[in-house]
Amino acid sequence: MEKKINKLAIVGGTHGNEFIGIYLVKKFEKFPDLISRTNFETQTLLANPQAFELVRRYIDTDLNRCFKLQDLENQTKTNYEETRAKFINQMLGPKGNPEFDFVLDLHSTTANMGLTLILVNNHLFNLKMASYLSSVEPDVKVYGSLNPGSENSFVNSICKLGFAIEVGPIAQATLKADLFEKTERLVQTILDFIKNFNEGKLHQINGELTIYKHLKVVDYPRSEDGEIAAMIHPKLQGGDYQQLNQGDPMFLTFDGQTINYDEENSVWPIFINEAAYYEKGIAMCLTKKECITV
């Protein structure tokens, strides 16, 4: 925790139809003073410009699943996003020994996720920052997307420090002024936090942190031919980060049957009804809520 942060990257448009991050990056490029701080350098990156041009999540494959080392090193992986991932890894990385110390990747979601920080590792600096941010901004939630033993494939995996911010609910390919402003304010708070850290002011920071740790994903109920057979239940729609207990409604089939959550342990679902996850077979992610001291 002694080492200062010298270079920070703000990434937007890793998915081309997530406009808040894209237009924030454009704003920061137009008004660079907004993101400049005295004791470290900040650069912006529009990660998937072709997907933004066509207003799609991606052209050939999900860019935010292209950052495993073996894929970055694989010469046969040459589609648009695979090539783009290699370029980004060259610019910000290389993964494992990166030029940049901190990567902030700006996403948005159709789920009611507020301002979610997605942690892909347990680095103490990330935990401390997450604790601080959730103490000053009530909309901040912290999702631990940790799969022990398997390498992470997100842009964020280039650096140990940093995380994605997942803002919602917002429809793909739209802007929403209130969420835009909240995200911008959060970015400012993060930059100020790092400035203070570099000045040695935050070495002793301690705090509580509520973290929602990934358990598993749940798919939509499907018919024999693989087609979706139910929708998120109206009582669960928008209920991200709320406790789901055995017997609570989860899905509503097209012919009006309720399907309940039937496991004994309570869970906290998130990414409920995220548009981009239909194709991934994910109706929601189940997490467990933990309170820790960092």
Place this chain on the structure above:
Amino acid sequence: MEKKINKLAIVGGTHGNEFIGIYLVKKFEKFPDLISRTNFETQTLLANPQAFELVRRYIDTDLNRCFKLQDLENQTKTNYEETRAKFINQMLGPKGNPEFDFVLDLHSTTANMGLTLILVNNHLFNLKMASYLSSVEPDVKVYGSLNPGSENSFVNSICKLGFAIEVGPIAQATLKADLFEKTERLVQTILDFIKNFNEGKLHQINGELTIYKHLKVVDYPRSEDGEIAAMIHPKLQGGDYQQLNQGDPMFLTFDGQTINYDEENSVWPIFINEAAYYEKGIAMCLTKKECITV
């Protein structure tokens, strides 16, 4: 108004990422009894299956702008949607002398449009049905999308009778159970209305109708290079069908300046922040509210 309705088409998926209509059509195809009535025939159509397959609004061009007579007759118009429009016109039409008497086209929108009926002509039967539907279902609004002197290019223009239903707010490429059920209930009410009409029970129906008549579209403020320079103002976001007066906030620029509505006449904006209209240069449609007796 004497002629009975013999054949009705329920169309879903004219836009491939508008899931409510698509999954309603799939449900009706699985349970045809739901849409069968004794005195007329109902058929379903998934209008743009390739766009649904790729979860996009369209493949080559917006299918719901392909139904002008000169385009349907133009042999050089052969891209996917142009070809598909000719097929649909052959199946339901031909436009002007159609096989089907009534077309119901199911759409959804990211704007807060409730259950909007989009009328493309002033046929008395459509007006009477709109009056009835808005009297029994408070979420129903009626939008008169009439451009006198210019031919309509929607699927609905094949027949004189019928309209599109535009349901929202809902993110593209998602389902929402409450809106799904409301839309299904409205379809049922429409089918029952037609059954009663065919039995001669509704010849004398009279009623009030509040209709929002199209005035013009408004684009986002743009910078010199054509880029969007502002978002829908938070006070207008979701305010579809609410009166907008001179001096009311309309847009918020990325650097925080409010742009007000500056015309003298009050208007009622709709389609506020519809995702698919960013590329069309439409931030919202302005209408005037009229109350008529039909």
